[in-house]
Amino acid sequence: MLSTxxxxxxxxxxxxxxxxxxxxxxxxxxDAGDVTLPQYRLLVVLVTRGPQRLGxxxxxxxxxxxxxxxxxxxLHRKGLITRRGRDDDRRVxxxxxxxxxxxxxxxxMEHRRAEITEIVDDLSPDELATVAQGxxxxxxxxxxxxxxxxxxx
Amino acid sequence: MLSTxxxxxxxxxxxxxxxxxxxxxxxxxxDAGDVTLPQYRLLVVLVTRGPQRLGxxxxxxxxxxxxxxxxxxxLHRKGLITRRGRDDDRRVxxxxxxxxxxxxxxxxMEHRRAEITEIVDDLSPDELATVAQGxxxxxxxxxxxxxxxxxxx
DNA sequence: CCCATCAGTTGTCCTAAGCAAAGATTGCCC
DNA sequence: GGGCAATCTTTGCTTAGGACAACTGATGGG
Numbered sequence: 001m002l003s004t005x006x007x008x009x010x011x012x013x014x015x016x017x018x019x020x021x022x023x024x025x026x027x028x029x030x031d032a033g034d035v036t037l038p039q040y041r042l043l044v045v046l047v048t049r050g051p052q053r054l055g056x057x058x059x060x061x062x063x064x065x066x067x068x069x070x071x072x073x074x075l076h077r078k079g080l081i082t083r084r085g086r087d088d089d090r091r092v093x094x095x096x097x098x099x100x101x102x103x104x105x106x107x108x109m110e111h112r113r114a115e116i117t118e119i120v121d122d123l124s125p126d127e128l129a130t131v132a133q134g135x136x137x138x139x140x141x142x143x144x145x146x147x148x149x150x151x152x153x
Numbered sequence: 154m155l156s157t158x159x160x161x162x163x164x165x166x167x168x169x170x171x172x173x174x175x176x177x178x179x180x181x182x183x184d185a186g187d188v189t190l191p192q193y194r195l196l197v198v199l200v201t202r203g204p205q206r207l208g209x210x211x212x213x214x215x216x217x218x219x220x221x222x223x224x225x226x227x228l229h230r231k232g233l234i235t236r237r238g239r240d241d242d243r244r245v246x247x248x249x250x251x252x253x254x255x256x257x258x259x260x261x262m263e264h265r266r267a268e269i270t271e272i273v274d275d276l277s278p279d280e281l282a283t284v285a286q287g288x289x290x291x292x293x294x295x296x297x298x299x300x301x302x303x304x305x306x
Numbered sequence: 307c308c309c310a311t312c313a314g315t316t317g318t319c320c321t322a323a324g325c326a327a328a329g330a331t332t333g334c335c336c
Numbered sequence: 337g338g339g340c341a342a343t344c345t346t347t348g349c350t351t352a353g354g355a356c357a358a359c360t361g362a363t364g365g366g
Contacts, residue, residue, distance in 0.1 A: 009269065010266060012285060014173065015289075016166070016291045017169070019292055019295030019296065020167065020170040022295075038321085038323090039321090053345095054345065054346095055343090055345080063322085064325075066323080066345085066346070066347080066348095067323050070321085070322080070323090071321090089331075089332070090331060090332085091345070092345080113163060116162070119294045130283060130286050130287045130290060131294075133287060134285070135162065135166050135168075136168075138169045138273075138287075139165050139169040141275060142168075192353095206313080207313075207315095217356075218315085219315070219354080219356080220354050221314090222314065224353080242312095242313085242362075242363075243361080243362060243363090244312065244362050245312095245313060
């Protein structure tokens, strides 16, 4: 009974999640050419939090610093970020998004927004409210239970 | 106004999706040792659809056959699947999950179910119904819309 | 019987990601 | 002020995922 409802919820959640990942992947493929999903996530961190030291980026993405270094290399090669040292502590390297990088993120977000809009356009106002409330409730509950992790993508 | 609501919905959807991915990753790390997420997805395909020819598995996962071949190699090394030829067409290779593989998937699913249960335990029955409906509505709407897009293009 | 086609595998390339060790810099303590 | 530990980043090494192309074997239609 209740377990049946829970199983349905799990299925629905997995389905919703899969749909979103697919949307993001499509937006990325269409707007970002050769930028991969992890690289895009790095760019989103820089857009939402401003210039960041490499270690903080690694923490945000929950990856090893070495991984962040090399992802930075590739994004730098593509002209989407720059690196700069800091005078008050010359150990640190800050990653800064370029105009080109920012525009890329904006294109992808705009496209994703459009796709989601298209999806929910077919819903009635009541249904739309239900979807929004349901997703918000779930995200909030998950955030509290698991203890507030980081953002980006 | 309405765009604000849509933006909130996008954020909520992204948050919910992130929470789910994190849950799956945790369940995998706890119960599946050295099995990666793509490998786990392959096992799930075999559990839900039974023995499959390699090409069909590749299609299900949306990867190149060569990728499926090598993922199969690794899962075989770990004793989680077996491969068998077929007499009526000796070109095809079928992947079959082993008891060990099946048990692994069951452990992960059980654990994921438990985590989601824990999350929604704090919700009232009304809220739980809202979450389930919202997720289902969204997943269904996404499925229809993307289906149309694919057939249209 | 031959040849086009199909199914999988193998070789090669790139990205992602982790760990460990090395380098460089800083801060602190004596 | 000199040495030393801690901090930040990079580099080397390994495994895995993923794509594409070339190749091998098997099938099946002319």
